[in-house]
Amino acid sequence: MSLPKDSSGSIVLERQSAQVKPPPMYQVILLNDDYTPMEFVVVVLQKIFGKTQEEAMKIMLTVHHHGRGTCGVYPQDVAATRIQQVLQFARSRQHPLQCVMEPVGD
Numbered sequence: 245m246s247l248p249k250d251s252s253g254s255i256v257l258e259r260q261s262a263q264v265k266p267p268p269m270y271q272v273i274l275l276n277d278d279y280t281p282m283e284f285v286v287v288v289l290q291k292i293f294g295k296t297q298e299e300a301m302k303i304m305l306t307v308h309h310h311g312r313g314t315c316g317v318y319p320q321d322v323a324a325t326r327i328q329q330v331l332q333f334a335r336s337r338q339h340p341l342q343c344v345m346e347p348v349g350d
């Protein structure tokens with residue numbers, strides 16, 4: 245069997261982009277509720293999502309006013325782990341904070 249050749253006789257290799265497709269990405273979204281303290285949400289955003297105090301405050305206020313806000317965009321396994329960390333931390337302090345993930349582009 246012979247390798248595929250182009251018109252000049254060079255061997256044609258598979259395009260690299262077909263082999264190294266980036267992983268699908270997921271947004272981690274924080275949801276509003278009436279009970280979780282604002283200060284706790286700011287700590288969550290700093291501790292779990294690596295936000296600065298200013299970034300965390302801005303995201304928390306977006307969620308408070310609009311019902312939801314993006315904390316970060318990650319591959320599926322990283323997004324799922326972040327959500328587990330948020331829920332575990334919130335439940336350990338008896339807060340009802342909720343967090344979900346959505347595929348980017350939805």
Ligand code: TYC
Pocket residue numbers: 274275276277278279280281282285304305307308341342
């Ligand atoms: N709405 C909450 C309050 O008034 C604050 C809050 C912000 C709760 C963001 C959840 O994801 C949240 N205490």
